[in-house]
């Protein structure tokens with residue numbers, strides 16, 4: 114049953130970008146509001162304990178509310194916080210991170226140090242959805258929690274080169290040889306533009322030629338199919354992205370940190386306090402942390418499952434003349450279970466959203482490295498994993514909230530843990 118409009122005062126922001134209010138013992142979550150605001154909320158979903166709503170009218174606006182910087186804001190599902198000044202966005206995220214560690218992890222954490230940069234034009238990697246039906250072509254992002262496409266002409270959180278690629282793809286979609294149906298374009302902006310097309314249909318060679326002419330910055334284009342295979346259509350298959358003092362070759366489908374202004378800072382705070390004989394770099398990708406670690410340790414062992422990332426990592430070590438890295442193409446849990454090497458001085462881990470998990474967390478703690486640095490993109494899984502490490506004697510020494518995703522609810526954090 115959908116309920117009638119409710120007037121409520123927003124208490125605080127929560128993970129996911131919504132504002133929380135309490136109404137007759139129930140929690141009410143609403144996007145695009147700010148703490149302290151009195152708002153009329155139209156409930157859209159309800160269960161006995163939780164209501165979700167959308168803003169009908171702002172009765173009393175917060176003094177800090179600002180005009181969003183993008184005309185698609187609140188329709189497009191990409192951003193959550195454009196109505197808040199940037200300094201408030203980072204404060205919300207630091208508070209949410211602390212509260213999540215306390216509530217889910219039952220852990221007392223030091224105040225997060227905020228590492229922030231340029232809040233616009235920062236993204237160096239995006240995925241655009243596209244659809245062609247008859248003569249109509251649309252390209253953009255999905256609405257929040259829906260399959261509906263928001264057609265966009267520009268994305269102000271993305272780099273200028275990505276916006277040029279968006280304009281070029283929009284022109285491409287008007288051509289008669291552009292195939293009907295749904296597609297996704299992933300674009301990485303590094304030394305040039307890397308474009309990966311995910312489409313059921315084949316992507317005709319005439320379109321590849323047209324895109325090369327329309328987009329001189331293009332360095333490689335590949336098609337990816339449902340099984341995750343990559344078929345190179347043109348170019349050498351990779352692009353070079355920079356962070357700090359290092360250059361990284363990144364191939365189609367390989368992860369690279371998305372914020373071109375803060376990637377170097379993320380690497381710096383992660384490795385700054387580390388040095389010694391042996392470090393493990395778990396979930397190493399193309400070597401984002403492996404390379405700086407290799408300059409600080411006599412030996413580094415890197416663990417990664419993705420074959421293309423492992424190839425890039427090998428190439429990245431070779432390009433930097435780094436010879437003290439042993440690469441394991443393996444799943445972290447299996448690597449840790451079988452590990453019988455010397456006790457590492459440090460372990461860096463940067464898992465995907467699913468985190469490390471209980472069993473691997475216990476095994477990691479048993480290995481007994483003096484320092485563990487956990488780089489996380491999801492505070493709730495971070496908190497669960499830290500609870501396991503905390504139970505085995507690790508304590509948090511420093512917490513950083515590195516704002517890789519301004520204007521959005523996403524929270525990247527780096528936690529430095531010491532044993533004993």
Ligand SMILES: C[S@@+](CC[C@H](N)C(=O)[O-])C[C@H]1O[C@@H](n2cnc3c(N)ncnc32)[C@H](O)[C@@H]1O
Nearest residue numbers: 368396397398401417418419444445463464465
């Ligand atoms: C968040 S990315 C981090 C990559 C790298 N540390 C960086 O900063 O660029 C996570 C990486 O873990 C890899 N991965 C996913 N599951 C894995 C697993 N079970 N074991 C090892 N690596 C895994 C992914 O392929 C991806 O490269």
